[in-house]
Amino acid sequence: MERVVQITIFGLLLALVTTLPNKDDWDIYSFHINSTVTSRYATTVITSRVANRMDQPKEIEFQVRIPKNAFISKFRMFIDGQAYDGVVKAKEQAQQQYSKAVSRGQSAGLVSSVGRTLEEFKTSVTVAAHKKVTFELTYEELLKRRLGKYELQIHARPMQLVRDFKVDVYIHEKAGINFMEVTGGLSTKALANAITKTKTDKQVWVYFYPTQDQQKTCDSCVEQGMDGDLVIVYDVNRDVAFGDIRNSDGYFVHHFAPSNLPRIPKNVVFVIDQSGSMLGRKIQQTRTALIYILNDLAEDDYFGLITFNSALFYWKRELVQATKGNVDSAKNFAQNIDASGGTNINEAVLKGASMLNAHPREGSASILILLTDGDPTSGVTDIVTIQSNVRRAIADKFPLYCLGFGFDVNFEFLEKMSLQNNGAARRIYEDSDSDLQLKGFYEEVATPLLTNVTMTYTGGANLTKTHFRQYYNGSEIVVAGQITDNNIETFTPKVVAISGTGRMRFLDTNYTIESIVTDSGIQRVWAYLTVKQLLEKELQSSAQEKEKMKQEALELSLKYSFVTPLTSMVVTKPEGENADVLHKPKEVENPQLEDSIAQGYPLIAMYADLDSVDDMDQSQSYGQYKDVFDYDMTPSFDPLVQDHYRVDILHQGYPAKILTVTTVSSPVSTFHRFLLKTEKHSYPLCFDVPGETRLKLLHHPSRELFVNGVLNSKAYGGFKMIGIHFKNDQYVEIGTDGITVQMGQGVSRNIGRNLVTANITVIGRDKEFDVAVGDAQMVILIHQNGGEEFLWPVLRQRPSDNNVEGILALKPAVYEEVQQTPSTKVKIKDQEIDVTRSSAADYSVSSSPILDCWLMSTESALQRRLDDFTVAQL
Ligand SMILES: *[C@@H]1O[C@H](CO)[C@@H](O)[C@H](O)[C@H]1NC(C)=O
Numbered sequence: 001m002e003r004v005v006q007i008t009i010f011g012l013l014l015a016l017v018t019t020l021p022n023k024d025d026w027d028i029y030s031f032h033i034n035s036t037v038t039s040r041y042a043t044t045v046i047t048s049r050v051a052n053r054m055d056q057p058k059e060i061e062f063q064v065r066i067p068k069n070a071f072i073s074k075f076r077m078f079i080d081g082q083a084y085d086g087v088v089k090a091k092e093q094a095q096q097q098y099s100k101a102v103s104r105g106q107s108a109g110l111v112s113s114v115g116r117t118l119e120e121f122k123t124s125v126t127v128a129a130h131k132k133v134t135f136e137l138t139y140e141e142l143l144k145r146r147l148g149k150y151e152l153q154i155h156a157r158p159m160q161l162v163r164d165f166k167v168d169v170y171i172h173e174k175a176g177i178n179f180m181e182v183t184g185g186l187s188t189k190a191l192a193n194a195i196t197k198t199k200t201d202k203q204v205w206v207y208f209y210p211t212q213d214q215q216k217t218c219d220s221c222v223e224q225g226m227d228g229d230l231v232i233v234y235d236v237n238r239d240v241a242f243g244d245i246r247n248s249d250g251y252f253v254h255h256f257a258p259s260n261l262p263r264i265p266k267n268v269v270f271v272i273d274q275s276g277s278m279l280g281r282k283i284q285q286t287r288t289a290l291i292y293i294l295n296d297l298a299e300d301d302y303f304g305l306i307t308f309n310s311a312l313f314y315w316k317r318e319l320v321q322a323t324k325g326n327v328d329s330a331k332n333f334a335q336n337i338d339a340s341g342g343t344n345i346n347e348a349v350l351k352g353a354s355m356l357n358a359h360p361r362e363g364s365a366s367i368l369i370l371l372t373d374g375d376p377t378s379g380v381t382d383i384v385t386i387q388s389n390v391r392r393a394i395a396d397k398f399p400l401y402c403l404g405f406g407f408d409v410n411f412e413f414l415e416k417m418s419l420q421n422n423g424a425a426r427r428i429y430e431d432s433d434s435d436l437q438l439k440g441f442y443e444e445v446a447t448p449l450l451t452n453v454t455m456t457y458t459g460g461a462n463l464t465k466t467h468f469r470q471y472y473n474g475s476e477i478v479v480a481g482q483i484t485d486n487n488i489e490t491f492t493p494k495v496v497a498i499s500g501t502g503r504m505r506f507l508d509t510n511y512t513i514e515s516i517v518t519d520s521g522i523q524r525v526w527a528y529l530t531v532k533q534l535l536e537k538e539l540q541s542s543a544q545e546k547e548k549m550k551q552e553a554l555e556l557s558l559k560y561s562f563v564t565p566l567t568s569m570v571v572t573k574p575e576g577e578n579a580d581v582l583h584k585p586k587e588v589e590n591p592q593l594e595d596s597i598a599q600g601y602p603l604i605a606m607y608a609d610l611d612s613v614d615d616m617d618q619s620q621s622y623g624q625y626k627d628v629f630d631y632d633m634t635p636s637f638d639p640l641v642q643d644h645y646r647v648d649i650l651h652q653g654y655p656a657k658i659l660t661v662t663t664v665s666s667p668v669s670t671f672h673r674f675l676l677k678t679e680k681h682s683y684p685l686c687f688d689v690p691g692e693t694r695l696k697l698l699h700h701p702s703r704e705l706f707v708n709g710v711l712n713s714k715a716y717g718g719f720k721m722i723g724i725h726f727k728n729d730q731y732v733e734i735g736t737d738g739i740t741v742q743m744g745q746g747v748s749r750n751i752g753r754n755l756v757t758a759n760i761t762v763i764g765r766d767k768e769f770d771v772a773v774g775d776a777q778m779v780i781l782i783h784q785n786g787g788e789e790f791l792w793p794v795l796r797q798r799p800s801d802n803n804v805e806g807i808l809a810l811k812p813a814v815y816e817e818v819q820q821t822p823s824t825k826v827k828i829k830d831q832e833i834d835v836t837r838s839s840a841a842d843y844s845v846s847s848s849p850i851l852d853c854w855l856m857s858t859e860s861a862l863q864r865r866l867d868d869f870t871v872a873q874l
C-alpha cells in the first residue's frame, strides 16, 4: 500500500513581533503612491514621510510590497535636507563590498518574495530626535495582457493610519482605453467612497484618498490601517489589427494583439500527474478543473488525456475529436482519476508528444500541457536527460506548458523545460482556488488565433524576441527594438503568421508611427524586455552562451539601474550606519514557506513517503526544512490514533509546539491489501481483507497439513500469527517474537526462533522464518511498519499434488481488460468485473515494492466468498 503522508504543520513557532509604528514614537504622516502608465509600461513611486517624535534617535523602518514582475529602479532617502541614493551594482561586487551587511542576514534590508504576486522591500535608518525622514522607492514593469486585460496592482500596507494617504494613478494609452475598473480589497466597503475615477478616450485618472476613518473599514483593513490591493483593470482598443507602434529617441515598441480573427482548432494533450503526492485536495481540484476544461473544448478540437504515476494510464491511446460522446467519456475518466504511486514525468511527456506527433492536422494548433506536483521519481529521473528527451520529441513543433502544482516541485526544471519548448511554466498555488488557477491558465491558451507568428522590422536592430509559436486570444505580443540611425522613413514593420484561414500578412498601410519627442519610457520598455528575455534565455542555454547572456543582461541592468537577479542595490545611509544590500529573489522554491517566514509565522509543510518513523527522518523535504529552521522533529507513529501522526518539534532544543499532522493517504483503515499476481505481463489484481480475519492459507487435507494465519488490526500491517497443524497432534505457532509450541493441554511455550523436529523445520533468520513441513516449503517474511512488525507468508514450493487450497495456493490470475470507459472492467471467466486502478505493497518480497494493480472486490478476485477462505480458529 502506498503510504504517502502529507504533513502540514501550521505553527506559531517564533512569534516574530514586528515593531509597529506607534504615533507617540514615530509617525508616518504622509504616504503617497504615484503610478503612471504609458503604453502599458508602469512606473510607480512610493513616497513615505516619517517623523521621529521621540527625544532620542530611533530606527525607522520602510517596508513596502511591489509586484514580482517589477524591477526596482530607484531608491532614495532624505534626512535633514540631505539625499542618500541607492546605487545598483553587480551582485557579486555588492556582496563583496558589503559583506558585513549581507552577513547580518535578516536584519539587513532585503527584498523577499511574499505570496503569489508580490515582493517585499524593507530597509531602515536611524533618525535623530524630532527629525524626519522621507523614503522614496521607484519600480517599473511592463503590464502583461492576460485574458483580455491588463492589471496594475498597487499594494498598500502602511502599518498605521496615515493622515495624508494618497494613491494617484494616471494611464495614457494611445490606442484608446475601452474599459477600466477598480477592484481589490482596498476598493471595498467605505473605502470605495474614497476612490475617484475619470476616464476619457485615451486617459484614465484614479485617485484614492481615504481619510483615517475610512482606512479602518475595508475587507482587508486591520487595526493598524489598510493592508491590501488596489487593482486597476483595463484594456485598450484594437481597431487596427496591426496594433500600435510608438517610437522615441531611436527606440520603438510594438504592441500586437489582433482579436478579430477566427479561432484555430486545437489539438491538445493533457498529461496529468496522479502520483501519491497528489492525493487529497490537489487531485480533487485537478478533476474539477479537468472536467471544466473538457466541457470547454470545441467540437473541432482534438484532445488526448494521459494520467501518470510510475505507470501511464490512457483514456484513449490516440487523439480523438471532441465530440459530445468523447468528451462525456473523457469526463468520466477524469472523474475517476485517483492518486497513488511515483512520478514518471519522462515517459508521460514523451507519450504526450508522440500522441500529438502522430496526429498532424493542417490548419490546427497543437499544445501539450503537463501538470505535476513533484520531482521525477520513476523511470528516467535525471532531469537533464528528461529535458533532452523532451526537446527531441517535440522538435519545436508545438509548445509545452508546465504547471507546477504546489511547492514540492522543482520549478526551475519545469521552467527550463517549457522555455526550451516554446512554452512557459506556471506555478499553481496549493490553495482553495487551485482549480480556478488551473482553469485560468487553460483559458489563456484555449483560443489560438495565429501560429508561426514572425515579426520583421526592416531598418530595426537589437530586437527583442520576434518569433512566436502561437498567439492566443486575450494575450499580446510585444516587440521592442532600436531604429537604425533613428531613420523612421526606412523603418518598415511587418507581421506574417498563419491564421485559421491561411497565411496572413499584417501590413497596416494606414498606420502612422507616433513619434514622441522625448519619452525615455520607450527605451526603458526595450531595456526591461531585453533583460527579462535574456534571463529566460540564460536559463535554457549552454554554459558558454550563459556567460554571454548574463554579461549582456548585467550591463543593461546596470545602465538602466534595474535591480534584477544579477544586480543588487546598495542603500547608502548616513555616516556610521551600515549600508543595506537589496537582492531580488529568484522564483522561490517554496513560496508558502517564504511567505510565512515573512509574516513571522513559520509554516512547515512536509511531505514524506512514510512507511515508518525512520522514513520520515530520511525524507528529503524534511531535510530541506530542517536546514531552514534547524528544528528537531521527533515523529511518533501510531496509526491507531486515528489518521493523525504526531510530530514534536523542538526549536533549539526546546519543545515548540505539537502540531496536527494529517495524513492524506487512503484513509487509514484496518484492511489489508492482497495482491494476486498474473502470469502474463499485465497488472496484478488486488483486493482487501479486513483486519483480524483468520485466513486459511494452505490446506492440504490428504497430508493433514493446515496452515492458517490471523491478520492484525494495525493499519498497514499483515499477519500477527501463523499456525501450522501437521498430523493432528503437531501444532506450532509462529509470531514475530518466535515459535510457540503446545506442550500439552493448554500449556504453550515460546521456544525461540528455531525448531527442528522429524516433520517440521523452522529456521529463524534475520528478517524471515524458513519453514519446511512435509513436502511444502514456505518463507514467512517479517516486515516492519511504524515500529510494528508483522508477518507475511510466501509459498516457495507447492505440495506436489493439486489437491490444495487456501490463499497461498491461489493460481495466478487470468483476466482480460475489456472496457476502459465509462469505467474500467476486466473479464474473468466470462464475467465482467468493475475495477479501479490502485496500488499495493508486494509483501512477498522483503523490499515490499509498491505495485500498481487493479483493485476489485474480494469475492471477484477470489472467485468465491471470503467465508470460504476463513477459519474459526488458528
Ligand atoms: C506622479 O508622477 C508623475 C510622473 O513622474 C508626475 O508628473 C506627477 O506630478 C506625479 N503626481 C503626483 C500627484 O505627485
Ligand SMILES: *[C@@H]1O[C@H](CO)[C@@H](O)[C@H](O)[C@H]1NC(C)=O
Pocket: 148, 259, 261, 262, 263, 447, 473, 474
Ligand atoms: C477573442 O476575444 C474577444 C474579446 O474578448 C472576443 O470578442 C472574440 O470573440 C474572441 N475570439 C474568439 C475567436 O473567440
Ligand SMILES: *[C@@H]1O[C@H](CO)[C@@H](O)[C@H](O)[C@H]1NC(C)=O
Pocket: 396, 397, 452, 498
Ligand atoms: C510553422 O513552424 C513550424 C516550426 O518552425 C514548422 O514546422 C511548420 O511547418 C510551420 N508551419 C507552416 C504552415 O509554415
Ligand SMILES: *[C@@H]1O[C@H](CO)[C@@H](O)[C@H](O)[C@H]1NC(C)=O
Pocket: 460, 461, 462, 482, 483, 484, 485
Ligand atoms: C545595438 O546594440 C549594440 C550594443 O549595445 C550597439 O552597439 C548598436 O549601436 C545597436 N544598434 C543600433 C542600430 O542601435
Ligand SMILES: *[C@@H]1O[C@H](CO)[C@@H](O)[C@H](O)[C@H]1NC(C)=O
Pocket: 510
Ligand atoms: C485610417 O486611419 C484613419 C485615422 O486613424 C481612420 O479614420 C481610417 O478609417 C483608417 N482607414 C483604414 C482603411 O483603416
Ligand SMILES: *[C@@H]1O[C@H](CO)[C@@H](O)[C@H](O)[C@H]1NC(C)=O
Pocket: 758, 759, 774
Ligand atoms: C515424519 O517424520 C518421520 C521421521 O523422519 C517419518 O518417518 C514420517 O514419514 C514423517 N511423516 C510425514 C507425513 O512426512
